[in-house]
Amino acid sequence: MLKITNVNKVFNAGTVNEKIALRNVNLHVKKGEFITVIGSNGAGKSTMMNMISGGLTPDNGSIQIDGKDVTRLAEHQRAGLIGRVFQDPMAGTAPNMTIEENLAIALGRGKRRTLGFGVNNQKREQFREQLKQLDQGLENRLKTKVGFLSGGQRQALSLLMATFTEPKILLLDEHTAALDPKRAQLIVDLTEKIVERYKLTTIMVTHNMEQALNMGNRLLMLHDGGIILDIPDEKKRTMKPQDLLRAFETARGGESFSEDRFLLT
Numbered sequence: 001m002l003k004i005t006n007v008n009k010v011f012n013a014g015t016v017n018e019k020i021a022l023r024n025v026n027l028h029v030k031k032g033e034f035i036t037v038i039g040s041n042g043a044g045k046s047t048m049m050n051m052i053s054g055g056l057t058p059d060n061g062s063i064q065i066d067g068k069d070v071t072r073l074a075e076h077q078r079a080g081l082i083g084r085v086f087q088d089p090m091a092g093t094a095p096n097m098t099i100e101e102n103l104a105i106a107l108g109r110g111k112r113r114t115l116g117f118g119v120n121n122q123k124r125e126q127f128r129e130q131l132k133q134l135d136q137g138l139e140n141r142l143k144t145k146v147g148f149l150s151g152g153q154r155q156a157l158s159l160l161m162a163t164f165t166e167p168k169i170l171l172l173d174e175h176t177a178a179l180d181p182k183r184a185q186l187i188v189d190l191t192e193k194i195v196e197r198y199k200l201t202t203i204m205v206t207h208n209m210e211q212a213l214n215m216g217n218r219l220l221m222l223h224d225g226g227i228i229l230d231i232p233d234e235k236k237r238t239m240k241p242q243d244l245l246r247a248f249e250t251a252r253g254g255e256s257f258s259e260d261r262f263l264l265t
């Protein structure tokens with residue numbers, strides 16, 4: 001479903017601020033895989049996600065989605081293939097538009113706009129059904145502006161908007177990190193439910209090791225722009241956060257993992 005081949009990305013090349021964000025990254029993702037990604041701050045996780053979504057272009061190498069070379073396609077040209085939820089609850093939705101207007105826009109993502117973003121009764125019924133599965137009572141608030149929703153509700157809505165068109169790839173970039181633990185758990189549960197329901201090929205960045213071990217069926221660790229661990233499901237199931245730290249040390253030849261932001265539980 002996704003093939004990243006020899007991708008490199010350097011920011012501010014040739015200046016004092018030069019930063020190698022990705023070093024020769026190779027990744028093959030099979031249809032239906034649910035990958036969790038961990039790595040310290042600045043490891044290149046978001047850069048990798050941006051390469052896949054088209055927000056950034058690799059310096060070299062290629063990216064294929066579902067057999068199609070998208071390396072040089074702009075973000076809007078591949079939007080129909082990708083669903084995305086960001087860390088910031090404000091980022092995924094338009095606050096001054098109503099819930100139903102936001103959903104209508106999401107429904108039109110990647111399509112020609114000739115049909116417009118209108119909301120008719122048929123769509124409205126469809127939206128109500130979709131919103132019910134969020135268990136937030138949003139199905140009764142179609143005409144509420146999204147700006148009035150809580151962070152958790154906005155993330156739930158973002159998740160629905162990113163997935164109900166059944167994208168080829170779902171990208172989740174620390175999408176629970178800005179929420180309190182209870183709401184974060186709600187979004188985690190919802191994520192698992194939706195991914196399972198549509199059998200979505202998913203890449204989820206998290207800074208929570210427990211989450212990375214408990215969710216999905218493959219785990220990647222990025223460090224200094226490279227994938228240093230790629231752990232299959234069977235192995236992942238037997239691991240605890242301490243085992244992950246040990247695996248990091250082994251991969252890095254004794255270097256120990258130090259990152260305040262990294263959560264063990």
Ligand SMILES: Nc1ncnc2c1ncn2[C@@H]1O[C@H](COP(=O)(O)OP(=O)(O)O)[C@@H](O)[C@H]1O
Pocket residue numbers: 011012019020021039040041042043044045046047048
């Ligand atoms: N637009 C940019 N311009 C310059 N440097 C950037 C830019 N985006 C990311 N970087 C740098 O690239 C590295 C990887 O960043 P990022 O992918 O955001 O890391 P992560 O998501 O793993 O925390 C960091 O050192 C970051 O400072």
Ligand SMILES: [Mg+2]
Pocket residue numbers: 045046047
């Ligand atoms: Mg990031």
